[in-house]
Amino acid sequence: MYDFAIIGGGIVGLSTAMALGRRYPDAKIVLFEKESRWAFHQTGNNSGVIHSGVYYKPGSFKAKFCRDGCQSMVAFCREHDIPHEVCGKVIVATEEHELPLLENLYQRGLQNGIQVARISAEEVREIEPHVNCLAGVRVFSTGIADYKQVCQKYAELVRAQGGELYLNTKVERIVDLTNGKAVETNNGTFEAKLLVNCAGLHSDRVAKMGGVDPEAKIVPFRGEYYELTPEKRYLVKGLIYPVPNPAFPFLGVHFTRMIDGSVHAGPNAVLSLKREGYKKTDFDLKDFAEVMTYPGFWKLAAKHADEGIQEIIRSFSKAAFVRSLQRLIPEVQSEDLVPTHAGVRAQALMNDGKLVDDFLIVKGKNSIHVCNAPSPAATSSLEIGKAVTEQIAEQFSPATSPVQAV
Missing domain, CATH: 3.30.9 (D-Amino Acid Oxidase; Chain A, domain 2)
Structure with a gap:
């Protein structure tokens, strides 16, 4: 029996597998992805932006995970020589009625602990000469990266930790066991003490398959x-x-x-x-x-x-x-x-x-379900993986934990 079974080979599933492997180095971890390669859906078709967190409600998971994830993603890319650039961005108001909204964004950026600056139309054009606007906000920490390469590196690191990764493996049924879950796939049945659902576009269906109603x-x-x-x-x-x-x-x-x-x-x-x-x-x-x-x-x-x-x-x-x-x-x-x-x-x-305007993580019997993780999930992936791992550690007492942390 595995300690952890993870459904979904996008950036959140792979990051979660990596985080679990780091916290529980002796754990048996398995991950299933129904497609033929990693990052096939949301991760592999996104804009490639490392978001700063300027838009999100202060105190929300998105605000915290994105702000921290912006830093951790840049550090990860540097450590593993993954193409990236911290280029910053400009948010611009082109009409008078947008100016108060732009100011609100600036204040929100400050509340979220992000380096932002008010800039005039002339200063915007120094950065982006062809933009027409009335005013702007410069967000310094925003960047760009190749998230497909990030996912490939996550997968490499999970394997190096001893995790088992299966492509072309579709989950068809989840069955409750006394001490865990049986995950039935087109490539056989796998038993695990704890199931983590990171199925993205199908996360609500997988949650219900596992006996949990995410109420969304x-x-x-x-x-x-x-x-x-x-x-x-x-x-x-x-x-x-x-x-x-x-x-x-x-x-x-x-x-x-x-x-x-x-x-x-x-x-x-x-x-x-x-x-x-x-x-x-x-x-x-x-x-x-x-x-x-x-x-x-x-x-x-x-x-x-x-x-x-x-x-x-x-x-x-x-x-x-x-x-x-x-x-x-x-x-x-x-x-x-x-x-x-x-x-x-x-x-x-x-x-x-x-x-649902925040990341939604739902607990079930011997399971955790990440049921809302659109943008900025790629930026926040390392932080989401750590948060899921922390929730797993809190969910189980030492006596009932799938494995012991080090």
């Missing part, structure tokens, strides 16, 4: 991106963000210089008709029906109808997408942009229509 459902939102053509990359030096709408939980279309030098523009945020739906044509009847019959979705849709319609328009109209980008950089033209990959955000939504 994953609703997938697709984020679509364009990429600047190589000859127009000079328009963006680093990371340029608009002031987000505080009532709508997404950051708005922005410009991101990736670690390979390319510049991505986006994303929008539209309902995906499939949990793993990276194309507009992707459709899964079960996934679609679950959302359409969930009261929380309709309450959310009613509350944010105007914003939702604008996101859909941007999805189907390149001209509308370009106009959103021109608010930041007026020089950008339609011919400067080509479509690139999309990502899907696993956003937990409660029955009353409220989005």
Whole structure:
């Protein structure tokens, strides 16, 4: 019997396996990933940003884990020679009504212990010469990294600790045992004293499979991106963000210089008709029906109808997408942009229509379930792994612990 079984080979699952292996070096650890490679879904399709934590409610898991994770992720990348850069970013107000919201962000950054500075439009243009704005906030600690390489290194370290990692292994059923869980997969049954669910887009389903109701459902939102053509990359030096709408939980279309030098523009945020739906044509009847019959979705849709319609328009109209980008950089033209990959955000939504706006970690019988870990989970992955490990240590007395810590 294993001490710990982890479901999910994204950045959170692999980080958790690594953290458990460090705390419990004699533990038998196994991790299952249904895809053929690590970081196949959210982690492998995100923007590559090392977030600072400037947006998140002071005192929340997101604020703390992201601020600390920003530092620990940079340190990890340095230690293991993973491509990264601490380039900072600018958040800019382009209209008068955004100026108080920009000031709120500045104050929140200070509350969260982040190095931020108010900057004038002229100072913004010293950093990003092609941006048009009224004022900005500079966030110094934001960076970029190659999270696929981070995941590969996590996997290497877990193996070096003695952990067993299985790709192409889908969890089909979870059965309660007297002293743990039996995890039935397409590659056989594995017994473990404690189960950790880091299944991302399917975390709510895995939780229910394991006998836990997270009281929230994953609703997938697709984020679509364009990429600047190589000859127009000079328009963006680093990371340029608009002031987000505080009532709508997404950051708005922005410009991101990736670690390979390319510049991505986006994303929008539209309902995906499939949990793993990276194309507009992707459709899964079960996934679609679950959302359409969930009261929380309709309450959310009613509350944010105007914003939702604008996101859909941007999805189907390149001209509308370009106009959103021109608010930041007026020089950008339609011919400067080509479509690139999309990502899907696993956003937990409660029955009353409220989005779960913090990381959600739910305890069950002989199990822990990470049921809401969208952005900034990649930045925060080392901190989430440590937090899950701490919760496991608190959940069990020395007499009932799966293994003893050192």
